[in-house]
Amino acid sequence: MNTLPVQIAFYSLAALTLISAAYVVRARSIIHAGFWLLPCFVGVAGLFATLQAHFFFVAQLLIYAGAILVLILFALMLTRDAMSLHVPLKSHLGIWAGLISAGLGISASLVLARQSWSVTTAHPAGPARQAEALGEALIGLYAVPFEVASLLLLSALIGAVVLAKVERAPAPEPPPLADTLPEPEETRKEPVGVE
């Protein structure tokens, strides 16, 4: 395998992923954040490709860039009025939270990088063989999780149908007319007080 093209691909995809992820976090408008998610997911898919995980290259594009992103954008459009512009998008403790988590992340990365990962010389299998091995594991060793995943998807389906079910809108009430309005409390009590 030629090393240089893979390295170029890795660095450019890493830059694409990280920059768009940063834009997801710092975008002012929520809809921009949603759209910045697309290059991030595509970049991760490309990284899967550089790792020779061919099936996950496709699965990432199908599930994340295809389905989940569409769902998130739909949810943004459905709740769009909720976040009016005068509500700040960030909470006030953000700086501290950001600093702490950045420190944690950087230290974790340092620890990972310092670990001496012995260089593997084994080549990953070809695409068809990989998918086959995956399928065999899915049917054999992972049979129970496989069925549980189906159960999970079923519960998600049922929950989604129950949650998103649109109630039948009640018939619009006729606009109240002046003479049909209930009388105020005081005017009705007044005769009692006079007697």
Added chain:
Amino acid sequence: MPADQSSDFSYLAVVVFTFVGIAFIAFNLLLARLLSPSAPTPEKLTTYECGVQPIGDAWRQFNPRYYLFALLFVVFDVEAVFLYPWAVAFRQVGAFAVAEMLIFVGLLIAGLIFAWRREALQWE
């Protein structure tokens, strides 16, 4: 060497396709900008040159029905991803694999029937 035997599947075609796609759009947009005359007047810059003035925002609250269909799409997309490795491998395993997949798909079909019975798939 046949494609499924090689350890390095080449993504050259994908890379070339991506860049050709980006370059095609960029080139055509640039060409349109260079070639087309630009003489903006206030009338030309309105949304509709003739017709009523648009009121309010283009962002409307839209029908939550669409959201339900997107939800169903997500669930069945994941199912397709599960089906793919199974379809490659089931020949080696045989009847057990078929039974497993029947349970898997059967559960999701039960969910689909539930959605159907709740009239979630109906467009009012």
Added chain:
Amino acid sequence: MLGVPTEYFLVLSGILFTIGVIGVLIKRNPIVIFMCIELMLNAVNLTFIALGRHFVHVNGQMYVIFVMAVAAAEVAIGLGIIVALFRSKETINIDEVNLMKY
């Protein structure tokens, strides 16, 4: 010899995960928080795939399939809850939604 060493991928996914954590902590809109959770899940998937290649084992890839399934179910239910919440309360500001029951 493979092109890029494993630790590069691990550090990359560490940074990606951290970006997601920051987003979850500082954002108020639950949908944006969901997006950041997706970033974190992507970082974890990247780690799994990288280590799966490193140890030449199918387990790493197996986990990713299940993470993807769980992520899809989570998004379906989570966003469904948010949309339902918006329809009943007309707000999804995470600081104003402080009741489990409405």
